[in-house]
Structures are given as structure tokens and as C-alpha cells.
Amino acid sequence: xxxxxxPTEMTATEGAIVQxxxxxxxxxxxxxFWYQQHAxxxxxxxxxxxxxxxxxxxxxxxxxxxxxxxxxxxxxELQMKDSASYLCAVKDSNYQLIWGAxxxxxxxx
Amino acid sequence: IAGIxxxxxxxxxxxxxxxxxxxTQDMRHNAMxxxxxxxxxxxxxxxxxxxxxxxGKGEVPxxxxxxxxxxxxxxxxxxxxxxxxxxxxxxxxxxxxxAQDTQYFGPGTRLTVL
Numbered sequence: 001x002x003x004x005x006x007p008t009e010m011t012a013t014e015g016a017i018v019q020x021x022x023x024x025x026x027x028x029x030x031x032x033f034w035y036q037q038h039a040x041x042x043x044x045x046x047x048x049x050x051x052x053x054x055x056x057x058x059x060x061x062x063x064x065x066x067x068x069x070x071x072x073x074x075x076x077e078l079q080m081k082d083s084a085s086y087l088c089a090v091k092d093s094n095y096q097l098i099w100g101a102x103x104x105x106x107x108x109x
Numbered sequence: 110i111a112g113i114x115x116x117x118x119x120x121x122x123x124x125x126x127x128x129x130x131x132x133t134q135d136m137r138h139n140a141m142x143x144x145x146x147x148x149x150x151x152x153x154x155x156x157x158x159x160x161x162x163x164x165g166k167g168e169v170p171x172x173x174x175x176x177x178x179x180x181x182x183x184x185x186x187x188x189x190x191x192x193x194x195x196x197x198x199x200x201x202x203x204x205x206x207x208a209q210d211t212q213y214f215g216p217g218t219r220l221t222v223l
Binding site for chain 1: 167199209215
């Protein structure tokens with residue numbers, strides 16, 4: 001079966017750095033996506049990785065290791081507005097997105 | 110530019126009733142999707158459409174139907190609602206459904222079936 005695992009909840013301090021991990025087992029791989037979802041709102045796109053390595057986009061970076069079936073999202077200089085759920089999703093061999101349950105990130109002052 | 114709109118925003122429905130959730134996009138995207146999101150679970154694909162006139166079944170299609178008469182609209186119909194269909198429903202669209210294609214989501218419809 002296909003599976004995406006990520007921690008259910010994480011807590012971090014404003015101004016700090018947090019790393020959210022995602023491991024996956026899917027039938028085929030056509031890229032990995034990270035989305036942000038604030039409570040009661042729609043998911044919004046953060047990043048896409050298809051090759052191994054780190055993609056940096058401002059305060060957010062995403063890393064991929066295809067051989068390990070592993071990705072992480074790194075958030076730097078945390079702000080209160082970063083409190084949200086972060087969703088990991090893999091595009092499988094049928095080009096369908098398989099989603100993790102999401103990691104709820106709580107930022108404390 | 111509105112992006113993707115969904116209606117209604119929320120709805121309480123009696124079991125056994127028929128309900129259509131509406132989704133419209135103005136980005137001229139070819140591909141559209143319906144997901145449901147339940148607490149503790151990832152988004153699950155109900156139905157999708159890669160282009161106007163075609164539809165396909167996702168992971169959890171039972172009890173739902175869709176149509177894609179044109180590029181912009183992708184309604185989801187619950188023929189006879191059951192309490193297990195209580196969920197938040199998100200419509201999404203993307204350019205062509207390919208590998209690097211990013212999906213953009215509507216604001217969601219919160220549906221309660223009693």
C-alpha cells in the first residue's frame with residue numbers, strides 16, 4: 001500500500017528553527033510537495049522537490065532523498081503566523097497526489 | 110481573479126437527501142479534483158478530471174458522482190447522503206495534471222450529514 005508518515009504535532013518557539021520530517025512509500029514517484037494549511041482554510045502550495053537535495057525559498061527550505069524515501073521542510077526565523085498544519089504529498093506513478101495526515105505546528109512566544 | 114470558488118461554504122443535510130457541491134475555476138486549468146479531509150487523515154481523492162468531458166475515480170469514489178461539461182465547472186453530487194460523508198470537501202485545479210503540476214485549492218465546503 002501507499003503510505004506517507006509525518007509527525008502529528010510539533011511545538012517550536014518564535015524566532016527558532018524547526019524541521020518537519022516526512023517519509024513515504026508509494027507506487028512510483030513523480031515529485032514531493034509541501035503545502036501549508038491554516039486552521040479552517042485551504043491548503044496552499046509551499047514547495048516541490050523531484051531531484052535529491054535542498055530547495056530554498058526564503059525562510060522555507062525543503063529537502064529530498066529519493067533513495068531513503070525521505071523529505072523534510074525546514075522553517076527558519078519562525079513567526080507566529082507560521083502556526084499551521086504542514087502537509088506532505090507525493091505524486092505517484094498515476095500522477096495522483098498521496099497525502100500525509102499533516103503536522104500541526106504550534107509556535108510559542 | 111477569483112481562482113477557485115466553492116459553494117456552499119457550509120451545509121447541514123439530512124441523511125438520504127441529495128446534495129451538489131459546486132466548484133468553479135477561472136484559471137483555465139485543464140485538471141480538476143475533489144478531495145475530502147477528515148480529522149487525523151490526509152486529503153483523500155474522490156474524483157478527478159484531466160480535461161473537460163472526462164472524469165476518473167479516486168481513492169474514495171463510492172457515494173459520489175461528478176461531471177465535467179466544461180473547463181470551468183466541476184460539481185460533486187452526493188446522491189443519497191449518509192453520516193459518514195460528513196467532512197470538509199475541497200475542490201482543486203491544476204494546469205495539466207502532470208508530474209510538476211501544482212494543485213490550487215478552493216476554500217472548501219464543510220458538510221454535516223445528520
